[in-house]
Amino acid sequence: MSRTMIQAAVTMNQLQNKLDVVGSNLANSQTNGYKTRQADFSSLLFQQIDNMTDPANGEGRLTPDGVRVGSGARLGSVNIDLTPGTVQETDRALDTALLEKNHLFPIQVTENGETETRYTRDGSFYISPVNGGQDVMLTTKDGHPVLGENGPVIIAEGFDDMTIQPNGQIAVQRGNVTENAGNLAVTEAMRPQLLEATGDNGFRLPDLDELGLEFAEIMQPADVNGDILQSGALEQSNVDLSQQLTDMTTTQRSYQFNGRTISMTDQMMGLVNQLR
Template sequence: MSRSMIQAAVTMGQLQQKLDTIGHNLANSQTTGYKSRQAEFSSLLFQQIENLNHPANGTGRLTPDGIRIGSGARLGAINSNMNAGNIVTTDRMLDTALLRENYFYQIQVTENNVTEIRYTRDGAFYLSPINDNGDLMLVTKDGHPVLGANGPIVIEPGFDSIQIQNNGQIIVSRNGQTETAGSLAVVEVTRPRILEAAGNNMFRLPDLAALGYAFGEIVQAPANIDGMLKSGALEQSNVDIAEQMSELILTQRSYQFNARTISTSDQMMGLINQLRT
């Protein structure tokens, strides 16, 4: 296989991953609090070929002699765009939207007997019964507990109404009396690009020690979230459909050009094999 065919084949494989990323963004364009992902490419190992031996080529030349031939491109990283999406009013009492960027709700997730805290911007919450006494827990759409100041938020049954205030407090009404049942534990992630996508519209922290950070340097709990949260509203996805369609067209054309490189190289090799001395 020729060098050009190898370069094209390697690049096509990486372009397919970018197409998958664009498709994932388009599929989640209506997902509450979803953050679009961006694929970034980098060049693979290249080789400098010294094919300019004539002395005249060195006169006044500013670039290195010869030609530089690469081995294709690879997907360097897939980063999440943490810009805030539009806020849409729903008037549902358990819907909330964070008004500042880099602020997240904390969600307790247990998988394979391992419990960890994950972070999300999706503020659509629900109540789920947890025992025979009728106690209710505030959870996500997937049933994961939403963390408050003292852990998962558990509400005793028998209330007449419930509402999440703009300061994160959960107010319930019983027989004409109101009481605070808990408060959302919102945190600020000072370096959101560190977050890793964990699926189900959530993020997790990587091994901070390996990166040279302490937990308190990255995750901070604001003293007061009053004014940072809007009740009865949801943050929409920040996916720009027009931008994603443009990226889709460009990526498809790049894929086609690389495929044409392979077919053209194959045709050229076939013609060479037919030559007779």
């Protein structure tokens, strides 16, 4: 197979991965707290052919000798855009929208007997009974515990009202007395490009040992000296539909052009083989 066909085939495979990313963005355009994924490509340049002669390779040449030849392009990375989306008021006390870029709610997820901390921008919270109904715990809509400064947020039953303050403090009303039931452990992603999507609108940290990084280099507690969230509201997706449709059209055309490259190369090889 010729190098041209190899390059086109490799690139088509990676363009399909980008179409998957765009399709995910479009499918989640109405998902609360969903963050746009951006596919970035890089060229596969790994071979150099030293077939250039003087004067091209004369003294004083600033570019490398020879011709560098690649084998298409690959999907270099899928980056997450954590810029805030539009905030929509719901007037539901436990709905909470983050207002700052790169801020995340930490949640506790247990799968296959293993528990890990994940992160989300979806602030649609609920309360679930625990300890035989004597207490309630703040959870996500999927039932995962929302983490506070000291672990899962657990509140004694019997309160009249509960609100989440702009700085993340959880205020509980019992009769005429208001008490602090804890604080949401809102975190800030210092390197959001390293977060891995886990599905269900969540993210996890990569293997820090493999990257040679410390936890504090990626995640740090958010500064709560100002208003970092809005209660009674939800953050909408930050997907730009017009941009995603443009990306989809461009990617589809690139896919078609690469497919046409393969067919044209095949025709030229056929013509060459017929020469007598």
